[in-house]
Amino acid sequence: MPPTTPSSTIVPPSSPLGARSQTSSLPGTGMFAYAHMFSRIYSRFADGRFLANVTFEENSNELRLEIFDGANSGRYVGLFDEVSAENMKNACRTGLSWVSFFELISKAFGEGTLDFNVSTCQLKITLRHERQSDIIPHPSFTSSLVVLLNQEIDVAAHDVALRHLCDHLLSHAALRGGDSAKEAARMDDIGQESDATVWYAEQIQTEVAVLEEQCHRAESQIAECATLVQSLKGQGVQHADVAQMLENPEIIDKATCRITDPLRPLGIECKVYDEVLLRLLKSSFCRKYRIEASNHHLCDKHAPFSPNEIATEEGIQSLLGTSQRRAVWEALTNAPKSWQFCPFTLQSLCEALVPTAKAEHKAGGLFYLAYFLLFHTASISQLNVSEAALIRFLSAIEASYHPKLAPFHTSIHAIDILQAVGFILSSMDSKRCKLPPIDILSLLVASVLACVNHDGKDSNYHMRTNSMLSATFAEKAVVPSMHAAYGFAIMKLPQYNLLEYVEPGRRNLLRSLVGDIIRTTDSAQSDALLTAFRIRMQYDAPLTDEDSRELVRSLVYLTGKEAFCARNKDTFRQMVALGREELVALGVAEQKAGLSPLSAFRGPVLQNPVEFAKYILFRLNFCAMPVFTAVSELAPSVAHVLAVGVVSNSALYHNAEERTALGEAIG
Incomplete structure (x- = not known):
């Protein structure tokens, strides 16, 4: 470890830090994007007399620092805009980033x-x-900041502020114990407890329980394997009897998990869709690249409209005709430009396009959004694709999502991911990183396949039950690997072969890129990704080399996977309700399989709204927030949007009244 420099007390130059600077800052940039992410910090001083509180004022875009004096009920307040906070940060350490600065502030408050x-x-x-x-990325150092605060004389305002602070403290306490009165009485004891010690104790108990059940699980697995062997023997399969297996396709399906046509049980070749809308969605692309129906595979199903027909907005509106078609057109064309997007709304609008067809035969939001983004980004120009094969492929993938088995990992979640990926791609700073078309194409394909064929079980379940998937993918990112493999297995069926006219080298590159992107969602890989990205961002060079582009691809996709955490409250509530349903079902499956202990926050424990609130807060703070912080380096304009969304949804669980109402709504 580098030697520690002598401690120094630094008072930033210019006006007192407690005073507001005359220079205004732009909302959503610089300090304020990260201030949202560290929006509330509570700490006792060492002597127990004072209480410090740091909040972020959205209305005025300022940091508010408050000190409460427990001895004489005094209150001291300082407001800092971006310029004042910048002076404070630079006084701490030259070149320190906002993320680093707020992390040090959090540590200082936590340590008192x-x-x-x-x-x-x-x-x-x-x-x-x-x-x-x-x-x-600095050597060890110690710095001291001296901040001037102003005393608030207004007793009534002081009482309101102190009551507001206590409400938040009690809300946090209720999340931990579920009993506000009891937690309030033990507030001083809770402040002195070590969360790390409690966590390690829980881990030790978990490991002991796992060891105790090891023999029981092994016996259950042996019994299941013996039953499977008897089942196969009953169908005439003997050891090394390969010839007989080749003569019986049904046995091959059971023994090798062979992929079959997902549209065959529905009795259709592709889903029913609106032809006019598809022609409009690709017409601008065809005009730009001078593609005509007579000379390109992309038009072997439907001809684009002529340039004269789509030259004006009036012409486009005339072609759209119906109000339903106009609503879908507006939702799709705004998807890459606006975060105000709801996958549930898009799905409903798309299903209304063809009211006479059966529900399971209709093309949904994933079908139309994927088709639009492939042409809108021009990434499909990388492949000489048959449009007929593309339409059948998107239909088959959409039909391969199973909402009854996996209520959360459905085509709705894939729509959410796909729109977020398109939005981030359109918002990226081109000076920092500009992805080539093949990278964009791989991101869009990965988003379409994000949760395909999901059965409601996670990788941990498959590994603990020693399932066929676990054996197939060597227990590494089992479920994500299955999604990628399933998508390319569908492509191998002749009617869905998107890669028929693609030369082998480019085909293998696309397979490799898509597989790597989807496997990013494995928790072990995502942690390593964020660490590598932070190191890479220390250098102010464009991210153009292959290693940097791999990090960018994975980070953009991971942002899409966590996008629902930053959606508006109604969309967030609906997604959370579906997630809760899937987690409870997974806990039931673990019990039936004889697994013990059950995975955290699954099974009967989720019936408790407080426990579920803990789980959602963990997802918001430790899964979504680090990813959003990192991607804001690539697309600074989206940092404010993502941060505000997460903070707003976190507030549902920090307010006792709203948290209870939400628990009842999803319970």
Whole structure:
């Protein structure tokens, strides 16, 4: 570890930090994007007298620092805009990023390294960085900031602020224990407990339980294998009897998990769709690349409209005709430009396009959105694709989502991922990173296949039950690997072969890119991805080499997977309700399989709204927020949107009244 530099007390130059600067900042940029992500910090001082509170004021785009004096009910307040906070950050360490600065502030508050002088209204904050890290790429250092606060004389305002703070503290306590009165009585004890010690104790108990059940699980697996062997023997399969297996396709399906046509049980070749809408969606692309129906595979199903027909907005509206078609057109064309998007709404609009067809035969939102983005991004120009094969392929993939088995991992979730990926791609800073068309194509294909053929079981379940999938993919990212393999297995069927006219080298590259992107969702790989990306972002060079582009592809896709965490509250509530249903079913499946202990937050424990709130807060804070923080480096304009969405949805669980209502709604 590098030697620690001598401790120094630094007072930033210019006006007192407690005073507002005259220079205004742009909302959603710089400090404020990250301030959302560290929006609320609570800490006791070492002597127990003072309480510090840091919040972010959305209306004025300022940081508010408050000190409550428990001895004489005093209250001291400082407001800092971006310029004032920038001075404070630079005084701490030159070149320190906003993420690093707020992490140090959080650490200082948590460790109680604060000293407040009542007579001078000065708060001294000691910031210590003890080692080189990915987030703070500096040697060890210790700095002290002296911040001037103003005393608030208004007693009524002080009482309201203190009551507001206590409500938040009790809300956090209720999340931990479920009993606000009991937690309030033990507030001082809770503040001194070590969460790390509790966590390690729980891990030890879990490991003991796993060891105790090891023999029981092994016996159950042996019994299941013996039953399977008897079943295969009953169908005439003997050891090494390959010839007999080749003569019986039904046995091959059971023994090798062979992929069959998902549209055959529905009795259709492809889903029913609106032909006029598809022609309009690709017409601009065909005009730009001078593609005509007579000389390109992309038009072997439907001819595009002529340039004269789509030259004006009035002409397009005339071709759209019906109000249903106009609504879908508006939703699709706005998808890459706006975060105000609801996958449930798009699905309903698309199903209404062909009211006479059966529900299971209708093309849905995933079909239309994928078709639109492939042409809108021009990424489909990388493949000499038959449009007829593309339409059949998108129909087959959409039919391969199973909402009854996996209520959350459905085509709705895939729509959410696909739109978020398209939105991030259109918002990326081209000076920082510009992905080539083959990378964009692989991202879109990966998003379409994101949850295809999901059975409601996760990789952990398949590994613990030693399933066929676990054996097939060597227990590495089992479920994500299955999604990629399933998609390309569908392509091997002649009627869905998108890659028929693609030369082998390019075909293999696409398969490799899509598989790598989808496997990013495995938790072990996503953690390594974020660490590698932080290291790469230390250098101010464009991300153009293959290793950098791989990080960017994976990060954009991972952002799409977590996008529902930053959607509007209604969409978020619906997605959370579906996720809860799937988790409860997974817990039941684990019980039936004799697995013990059950995975965290699954099974009967989810009936408790408080426990489920803990799970959702974990997903928001430790899964979505790190990914959104990282992607904001690539697309700064989306940082504010993602941060506000997560903070808004987190508030549902920080407010006791709303949390209870939400628990009842999804329970």
